[in-house]
Amino acid sequence: xxxxxANGLVFYQFEGLGGTGxxxxxxxxxxxxxxxxxxxxxxxxxxxDDLMAVQENHRRVFALFGVDRRQVVSPYQVHSxxxxxxxxxxxxxxxxxxxxxxxxxxxxxxxxxxxxxVPLLLWDPVHRAVGLVHVGWRGAANGVIQAAVDAFxxxxxxxxxxxxxxxxxxxxxxxxxxxxxxxxAVLESVAPDVGLxxxxxxxxxxxxxxxxxxxxxxxxxxRGVRQIESSGICTACHTDEWFSHRAEGGxxxxxxxxxxxxx
Numbered sequence: 367x368x369x370x371x372a373n374g375l376v377f378y379q380f381e382g383l384g385g386t387g388x389x390x391x392x393x394x395x396x397x398x399x400x401x402x403x404x405x406x407x408x409x410x411x412x413x414x415d416d417l418m419a420v421q422e423n424h425r426r427v428f429a430l431f432g433v434d435r436r437q438v439v440s441p442y443q444v445h446s447x448x449x450x451x452x453x454x455x456x457x458x459x460x461x462x463x464x465x466x467x468x469x470x471x472x473x474x475x476x477x478x479x480x481x482x483x484v485p486l487l488l489w490d491p492v493h494r495a496v497g498l499v500h501v502g503w504r505g506a507a508n509g510v511i512q513a514a515v516d517a518f519x520x521x522x523x524x525x526x527x528x529x530x531x532x533x534x535x536x537x538x539x540x541x542x543x544x545x546x547x548x549x550x551a552v553l554e555s556v557a558p559d560v561g562l563x564x565x566x567x568x569x570x571x572x573x574x575x576x577x578x579x580x581x582x583x584x585x586x587x588x589r590g591v592r593q594i595e596s597s598g599i600c601t602a603c604h605t606d607e608w609f610s611h612r613a614e615g616g617x618x619x620x621x622x623x624x625x626x627x628x629x
Contacts, residue, residue, distance in 0.1 A: 367392070367597045373430050375407065376531040376607065380532040382595045383489065383508050386430050388496060392485060392534045392597070393622040394607040398423040399617060405583055408609070408619025415619060428623060431475070438475045445504035449517035465505050465512050470522055474628040479620035482601050485534030487625055488514060491616030496625050501582050504546065507551040511585045517527030526590030529615035532567055534623055539568050539577035542612070549574055552581060557588035573606050
């Protein structure tokens with residue numbers, strides 16, 4: 367990924383999306399006004415931060431990318447497999463109970479929030495459709511990746527081989543210790559050949575560690591997606607730049623991921 371700094375904000379972009387007619391960014395926690403465990407660019411409204419600070423953080427992000435908040439659509443994420451098509455009529459709204467949004471509407475920005483779960487960006491340059499997906503272990507177990515690929519096919523006519531996927535910063539296998547029930551739920555719910563891949567689970571210090579970004583990539587490949595760029599950044603290892611629910615004991619902010627088809 368490429369690291370950028372502008373107007374005091376630090377963000378990353380996927381190398382593979384250069385020159386595609388997309389505005390996109392994985393925003394770090396740097397450049398905002400929030401204090402304490404939410405320092406500084408917290409974009410989460412429901413984590414206990416001062417709402418005026420969160421509002422100012424959003425203002426800075428929107429100003430940097432030249433959009434009005436009325437151009438933005440966000441989900442209320444619930445670890446589901448619900449993927450929704452949004453258009454101009456949804457501008458300025460929060461879509462309840464969904465973990466994926468896709469659009470074919472230029473000038474409509476999708477904005478998601480994360481703190482260890484996988485930000486998944488999907489782009490179809492053939493049909494000019496773009497989407498964001500929030501993938502935690504529960505979402506993976508519920509089939510959110512399959513649902514996202516199916517939604518692109520249904521709403522945009524996308525074939526899996528048309529899709530380009532970017533896997534953003536998330537908790538890595540170095541830090542994501544989970545119970546056997548989580549391993550079973552995830553690997554029993556994904557494509558059969560993915561579920562058989564023992565390299566996605568690491569045993570260390572008498573514990574089990576799940577490679578969640580690796581599971582997302584393997585599931586995408588099993589569904590026919592071949593063009594994939596993964597950040598390789600562990601949020602729990604790098605709390606200097608990213609919020610991490612696990613590493614920070616559950617009291618932290620949320621960093622943003624955004625994408626928009628340029629007009």
